[in-house]
Amino acid sequence: MDLEDTLLMMPGPVSVAPRVLRAMSKPMINHRSAEFAGIYTDCREILSNIFKTDNDIFLLSGSGTAGMEAAVGSVVGKGDKVIAIENGKFGERFKDIAALYADVVPAVFEWGLPIDLELIKEKLEEGAKAITLVHNETSTGILNPAAEIGKLARKHDALFIMDGVTSIGGDDVRVDEWGVDIAVVGSQKCLAAPPGLSIVSVSEKAFEAMKEVTKRPYYNDLLAYKKSGDKPKPETPYTPAIPLFYALQEALHIIKEEGMDARIKRHRILSEAVRAAVAELNIEMFPQLNESSHYSNTISAMKAPAGIEGEDIKNDMRKQGVIIAGGQERLKNKIFRIGCMGNVTSRDVLSTIQQLEIVLNKRGYIDSLGAGIEAAIRVIDRA
Incomplete structure (x- = not known):
């Protein structure tokens, strides 16, 4: 690679x-x-x-x-x-x-x-x-x-x-x-x-x-x-x-040069796009929220789909050229995580979702491709 x-x-x-x-x-x-x-x-x-x-x-x-x-x-x-x-x-x-x-x-x-x-x-x-x-x-x-x-x-x-x-x-x-x-x-x-x-x-x-x-x-x-x-x-x-x-x-x-307000907005939109995509793919977010907590705007943690371990998704994504993270210690194999930090772009996010769909399709979790990408695009376009 x-x-x-x-x-x-x-x-x-x-x-x-x-x-x-x-x-x-x-x-x-x-x-x-x-x-x-x-x-x-x-x-x-x-x-x-x-x-x-x-x-x-x-x-x-x-x-x-x-x-x-x-x-x-x-x-x-x-x-x-x-x-x-x-x-x-x-x-x-x-x-x-x-x-x-x-x-x-x-x-x-x-x-x-x-x-x-x-x-x-x-x-x-x-x-x-x-x-x-x-x-x-x-x-x-x-x-x-x-x-x-x-x-x-x-x-x-x-x-x-x-x-x-x-x-x-x-x-x-x-x-x-x-x-x-x-x-x-x-x-x-x-x-x-x-x-x-x-x-x-x-x-x-x-x-x-x-x-x-x-x-x-x-x-x-x-x-x-x-x-x-x-x-x-x-x-x-x-x-x-x-x-x-x-x-x-x-x-x-x-x-x-970008400006902090614009930078914060970009991080927020792209993380929302990831969450929208995985929801469309019937993947559940990991953290549980209350009125004082929120989803991170720089990292998305998802539960591994039924029948698939988080490390399998991480390793499959690596073979596709995208490095994501698995779970740590007690959460190993239970979750996988996608970052949206730094100078990440909408193209980066869409490429990641595309490869995730391919991985899930090969694993038999989804039957067709495109639903996650379309959900992410809707969030990005709305911004």
Whole structure:
């Protein structure tokens, strides 16, 4: 299979624009130079608009998980209580990271089910220094109620730490309005840059909390990032992955050229098109929703049709040149997932649905081709 002809429709990494790839070939520069400071400053200014925040923003050389550990490890320590919300794989990861640094109070829900806000309220009333939430849980395709969690956190004076790894840059995220003290995004998701960078926004309240923590991470200490970022020539505390900064800057310029409102709308329409197509093919969406939860606008998770395993669909699609994702851990073979992140186009979505129909037809699940494509086209044309 020729990788250049492969269509990436998974929840990251996503396809990267040729101009972003070209940017990585530029010569190395001194990471303590005015040239690097200019790149860093430019990226932070554009990211402030994407995050919708006036908080400080830092770029870390490390994937989204590095950003998650920086967020938790910098603000809590032994004896602190952290409420960790879990209704999917990445909520579980946040819980496991928090347990390395503090005393975790788990708020665990079945993967794919909505969060019970009343239960969260009860746990917050018992006291906690921080609460963690995965906004867009890609393992299950559910969008969790960040604004509501932020409101509860403020009421109970808890730091709100949010994994926005797969929503920031592709959905409507309002860090300041929602009261998010630390928000994290990964470069290889909706920002459509190569993997290897995480971006973190930090509130003044979070900085004050960091001063009380005696054993913060070394490499991912956010106070160290603030000290370096506040210099007249902003820099990172340790040597950054310079080619990835080149790439991210170019990817952010692409976002700026499109405009965030248009970008969010595109993600939303294309995800709706996927959902319309699979509904027409009699495939059921996996996550269960309530009044405060929604389907993700960057990933669609579907139940594997009767008689077919999710891994079979994933593997068949790969043979057709389209890379989608299966289920993780307890959801393996039960679901399959199609991403709509980054610079994905309507042609990408229609090509994916076409190949999905071919796979389902060969497996004997559908008798004819075209119904899913037509449903997706109707959504796209309506926009």
